[in-house]
Amino acid sequence: MMKERTLSIIKPDAVTKNVIGQIYSRFENAGLKIIAARMVHLSYADAEKFYAVHKNQFFFKNLIKFMISGPIMIQVLEGEDAIAKHRKLMGETDPKKADKGTIRSDFSESIDANTIHGSDAPKTAAIEIAFFFPEMNIYSRYSITSGTP
Numbered sequence: 001m002m003k004e005r006t007l008s009i010i011k012p013d014a015v016t017k018n019v020i021g022q023i024y025s026r027f028e029n030a031g032l033k034i035i036a037a038r039m040v041h042l043s044y045a046d047a048e049k050f051y052a053v054h055k056n057q058f059f060f061k062n063l064i065k066f067m068i069s070g071p072i073m074i075q076v077l078e079g080e081d082a083i084a085k086h087r088k089l090m091g092e093t094d095p096k097k098a099d100k101g102t103i104r105s106d107f108s109e110s111i112d113a114n115t116i117h118g119s120d121a122p123k124t125a126a127i128e129i130a131f132f133f134p135e136m137n138i139y140s141r142y143s144i145t146s147g148t149p
Contacts, residue, residue, distance in 0.1 A: 005035070005138075006082045007128035009117035012070035014107055015039075020073050023103055023116070027077055030085050036076040036129075036138040042068050050131055062112060074132050078140060083125060086118045 008027070010020055027034060042050070047067045054060050077086055091102025093114055098105035108115040119125035129138070 003078065003080055004082045004122060004125070005076055005078045005129060006086050006119045006125045007117075007132070008075050008077050008086055008119075010073040010075075011113070011115055011117065012066065012072055013109060013113040014115040015071050015073055017107065019107055023107075024075075026089050026103060027075075027086070030079075030089055032077040032079040032082055032085060033141050034075050035078045035140055036133045037073065038075075038132075039071050039073050040132075041071045044068055050128075059112070066112060076129050076133060076138055083119055083122065087120070090116050090118050 010023055014020065014023065024034065044064065047064045048055075051060065051063055051067070054063060057063075079085065089103055091098030091104040093104070094111040095104040095108035095114060096111075098108070103116050104114050119128050
């Protein structure tokens with residue numbers, strides 16, 4: 001197993017429902033550490049830039065409209081196989097197809113308002129993390145007693 005980082009975004013629907021803490025508990029219970037976090041309200045231009053990879057998709061305009069509809073909580077997660085763990089916690093994009101007990105199954109209303117975003121690969125994670133957090137604002141956490149992560 002490999003220690004890695006991933007970007008996670010709790011989307012406006014979940015922020016409005018006040019379930020940030022419940023979602024954070026799931027991250028921590030899965031062995032992921034939150035090493036950077038902040039709440040933002042994306043501008044239209046920033047949302048377009050972040051989701052540019054989807055620009056030619058039929059859902060792009062609705063995605064941007066949704067992502068700017070309210071504040072989002074953005075965090076960097078770190079841990080063994082962080083990307084795969086986070087994606088398993090999220091569940092399928094369509095909450096109707098998501099396994100019971102996943103974040104999307106428990107909190108999402110629809111495929112459009114699907115609660116959470118997560119990086120899909122190490123290269124994507126590095127790009128997405130850099131979009132929101134300069135390296136100086138990311139803090140790996142070490143055990144006080146052992147001095148190791």
